[in-house]
Amino acid sequence: MRRRASIRPFGTTALHRRSYTSLLAITPGNEYPQSNAMHALSLRAGPDALEVLRERGLRAADVDLMPAASGGPKWLALAGLDRFLFRDFFAAPRARPLHLVGSSIGSWRMACLAQRDPLAALDRGHHAYIHDQRYSPKPGTAEVSAVLARVLDTLLGKTGVEEILAHPWARLHIITSQGRGLARTGARTMLGSALTAAAALNAVSRRSLALQFRRVIFSNAGNASPLLGLRDLPTAFVTLTAANLRDALRASGSIPMVIDGVSIASAPGGLHWDGGVTDYHLDIDFGPGDGIVLYPHFYSHVVPGWFDKSLAWRRAGVTNFRRALLLAPSDAFVATLPNGRIPDRRDFFAMSESVRIATWETIRVASTALGDELGELLVSGRIAERVKSWV
Numbered sequence: 217m218r219r220r221a222s223i224r225p226f227g228t229t230a231l232h233r234r235s236y237t238s239l240l241a242i243t244p245g246n247e248y249p250q251s252n253a254m255h256a257l258s259l260r261a262g263p264d265a266l267e268v269l270r271e272r273g274l275r276a277a278d279v280d281l282m283p284a285a286s287g288g289p290k291w292l293a294l295a296g297l298d299r300f301l302f303r304d305f306f307a308a309p310r311a312r313p314l315h316l317v318g319s320s321i322g323s324w325r326m327a328c329l330a331q332r333d334p335l336a337a338l339d340r341g342h343h344a345y346i347h348d349q350r351y352s353p354k355p356g357t358a359e360v361s362a363v364l365a366r367v368l369d370t371l372l373g374k375t376g377v378e379e380i381l382a383h384p385w386a387r388l389h390i391i392t393s394q395g396r397g398l399a400r401t402g403a404r405t406m407l408g409s410a411l412t413a414a415a416a417l418n419a420v421s422r423r424s425l426a427l428q429f430r431r432v433i434f435s436n437a438g439n440a441s442p443l444l445g446l447r448d449l450p451t452a453f454v455t456l457t458a459a460n461l462r463d464a465l466r467a468s469g470s471i472p473m474v475i476d477g478v479s480i481a482s483a484p485g486g487l488h489w490d491g492g493v494t495d496y497h498l499d500i501d502f503g504p505g506d507g508i509v510l511y512p513h514f515y516s517h518v519v520p521g522w523f524d525k526s527l528a529w530r531r532a533g534v535t536n537f538r539r540a541l542l543l544a545p546s547d548a549f550v551a552t553l554p555n556g557r558i559p560d561r562r563d564f565f566a567m568s569e570s571v572r573i574a575t576w577e578t579i580r581v582a583s584t585a586l587g588d589e590l591g592e593l594l595v596s597g598r599i600a601e602r603v604k605s606w607v
Contacts, residue, residue, distance in 0.1 A: 256549040256585040257297075257593075258516045259603040262538040265508050269600040274541065274593075276305050280507030281315040281442060282329075284322025286492025286522070288471075290514040291321045293545055293558035295342055295580045297512050298325060300587025302334040305594075310385040315442055319391040319491025319498060323468040324371060330386035331372075332379045341371035346576045350569065357402075361466075361476040368465055377461050380436070387437040388456060391491035391498075392467045393429040395477065400486030402477050411472055414493075418523040422530070425521065426450045431494045432483055434464040442503025449494055454483045464488075493522045499532035502540070509540040514558055516544045534606045541603070545586060553579050 261269060268278060291298075306314070306329070316326035328337035344367040351359060380388055395401070398410035410428045417424035431449050435441050436456040444453070456464065460482045467478035467488035477487030499520040502509050518532035519525055550558060554575045563572045593599040 254548040255546050255602070256589045257602075258542075258544045258546040259599070260516055260542040260544075260606055261603045262534050262540050262606045264539040265541045266600070266603060266605060268508055268539075269541065269603060273597055274508070274510075274599050276308060277310070278508050279314060279510045280312075280505045281317060281502050281509045282326070283498040283502070283509065283511050284316070284318035284325045285497040285513055285518075286320030286322055286490065286495075287514055288321055288561050289345075289559035289563060289576065291325055292342065292346070292576050292580050293514055293550075293553070293583055294325075294512055294586070295338075296583035296588070297543060297586040297590065298328075298338055299335060299584070300590055301510075301512065302329050302338055304587075304591065306334075313385050313387045313437065313440065315387045315389060315437060317389040317391070317443065317498065317502075318468070319495045320469045320471075322498075323388075323390040323465055323491065324368065326388055327376070327380060327390075327465060328371065330380040330383050330388045331376050332383075337371060337373065337376065340373060341367070342580055344370035346573055346580070349564075351564070357474060357476045360474060361470070364469065364475065365466060368462065368469075372462065372465075377458055380461060381456065381458060387440070388435065389437065389441065389443060390434040390456065390461075390464045390468050391495050392432045392434070392464060392478075392480075392483075392488040393491055393493035393495075394432045394452070394483065394488050395428070395486030396426075396430055397428050399428045399472070399489070402487055404473070407472055415523045418521065419527060422520060422524070423449065425494055425523075429489070429493055430485075431491075432488065434460060434483075442505065443500070445503060446501055448500065452483065454480075457482065467491075490522070496520065496522045496524065497532070499536055501536055505539070507539070509537070511537075511540050511542045513542050513544045516542065518542075537606055540606070542606075543586075543590065545583070549582075549585065553582060 316329055318326040324341060328334050328341055331337040348367055349363055351363065398406045414425060414428040417427065426449055431451045432454060433443055433451060434454045434456045460480055463478055463480045467480060468491040470477050471490045477489050480488055497518040499518050520530060520532060524530035545558065550556065559576055559579055563575065567575060593602060
């Protein structure tokens, strides 16, 4: 018998009662008062980002790049934060590009932001991801692949591909993991052996991933990509086009042994798998620049690759995050969610379909608190007071 989830909404707090629009009307001398409510957000910044925040706060014009991690259903815990960022924070026209770098579900989130109406794309994506993932009791990879392909089609809408490629300032970077060696094909026995070998060798050295996988970045930034200097793993760059954008997004979320790998004609070689295999939370060199790397993330820590999840010692240091500001749900906020955690793929097995849908919707709505709190911090000018140093 499946255990039923305990659904406990975040509730109505000061974070929910005031919108960002109303906060914009606050004038000096009439600042938003300090709230006794729990903090929904955890904020962590590298030294360079912290210096900028202390000098002038967080401004959209100062953000150069936004990473987005793998994590499947975990993106629903960031729904309210994404809505605030996509609708309000990045609402004004930009004079310079904003680089959006994502692997797996992170690339789907960034594909929403790069469309003409990012909020509509995000809403379509959330609804389809929650309500349209319906499977038989023991679905095979073909069934899961077909369902998620339809979810992606809904997220992109009829003109999403064209809108992404023609966007005036958003530059999308989609990360996939191209199979090498035994991982070149989708043959289950060979792929299983490749994953076993990759996991064992990765425990010794992350660089050993190159024996089974190559990082591929599909991008419409051309020579202006800030990622061209990546040297930690073998990396190939492919120009993002109308012919390969959808396939790149599908491939970036293709979890080995769960979803079919994707063959992409513009990137000959082995099948392309989930970008999280090589870059789970994107502990990569984000390139040179004075601007901030704004990182909305599920956790306050960063795990480099998929096989590093169980390696407690394999966590990102400050090296790649000197100019990054990480925004994540606080432990206190997560404790108020159903079952006291953010959603993940276990929910498909641990919950009935109706309970899973209700639980995910509860979390999606509760995450509004994250965007509300960020809005309050920006208007009050207190964001630097709340940030913890990465070091």
